[in-house]
Amino acid sequence: MATGTRIKDDFQNVNGHQKAAILMMSLSEEQASGVFSLMDDEEIKDISQAMANLGNVSSTVIERLFNEFISQMSATGSLVGSYDSAERFLTKALGKDRVDGIMDEIRGPAGRTMWDKLGNVSEEVLANYLKNEYPQTVAVVLSKIRSDHAARVLAILPEEFAMEVILRMLRMEVVQKDILDGIEKTLRTEFMSNLARTNRRDAHEMMAEIFNGFDRATESRLMGSLEERNRDAAERIKALMFTFEDLGKLDPSGVQTLLRSVEKDKLALALKGSSETIRDLFFQNMSERAGKILREDMEAMGPVRLREVDEAQTYMVNTAKDMAARGEIVIADSSGEDELVY
Secondary structure, three states: OOOOOOOOOOHHHOOHHHHHHHHHHHOOHHHHHHHHOOOOHHHHHHHHHHHHOOOOOOHHHHHHHHHHHHHHHHHHOOOOOOHHHHHHHHHHHOOHHHHHHHHHHHHOOOOOOHHHHHOOOOHHHHHHHHOOOOHHHHHHHHHHOOHHHHHHHHHHOOHHHHHHHHHHHHHOOOOOHHHHHHHHHHHHHHHHHHHHHHHOOOHHHHHHHHHHOOOHHHHHHHHHHHHHHOHHHHHHHHHHOOOHHHHHHEOHHHHHHHHHHOOHHHHHHHHHOOOHHHHHHHHHOOOHHHHHHHHHHHHHHOOOOHHHHHHHHHHHHHHHHHHHHOOOOOEEOOOOOOEOOO
């Protein structure tokens, strides 16, 4: 590593770690502490080592470094931010409880006011929450959101309950401010905060979805590399991934429902590359005639490209997941007891 004497006036010999070290030493201790808190241990170690070996650095080098930094930032034209980085910065200045409240607000649906936010919550989620509230409260809430959104929520609510709400909306007068404030507070502390926490995505879940989208060769290659670097993370991702073989967790009714929804040519391709267990499961839930036709179609295909099989199986998996999300089929876990919710 170059010493302070070597880089005193020669900017060309300053490496990346030394540049970072000079920038850090130009900050106040409080500012530097904030930057260090965003780094991992290896980054802190490398920069600290560079700081310890800097020696004297001339003002000319510092000025050129700052100019380079500003020039690069201007050329980039953007900064990368995330929920996690925002939360870390806020935690430095505010108490944890206050930060949690702020992060729940920004993680929740978009909107400046509570009623704007509610307008961006799906009618199914909102109706599921409101059905447990007093009809008068629901009437106030629905009167504050867009009429088309309120109509979709009412259509989902139980009919008798929906009629109670409608009658109260018809008789409703101007709502007192303290009552409205109370409803807003309840929505913020109970509904929105829970919704924000529910919307937080685990990084492993997100990566499992990404791996589900890979073709077989890419998935195998990247998963193998990940296992070498972080076996625990690889195992968690594999446990969260939903593969074509997981369709074996469908009950007979689910298989039959799925069969009615998928394209027959995609089904033939997907089963062409499946295990005997999965193949038998689908054939057992088809009529003898339909099974015979499908077998003939599969034989007539001859050899097929692995990429085409992967695409067909991904189509089948995505169709099943969409149907499970709509409640049309139930995909049990390995014990056969619990539904997997997507």
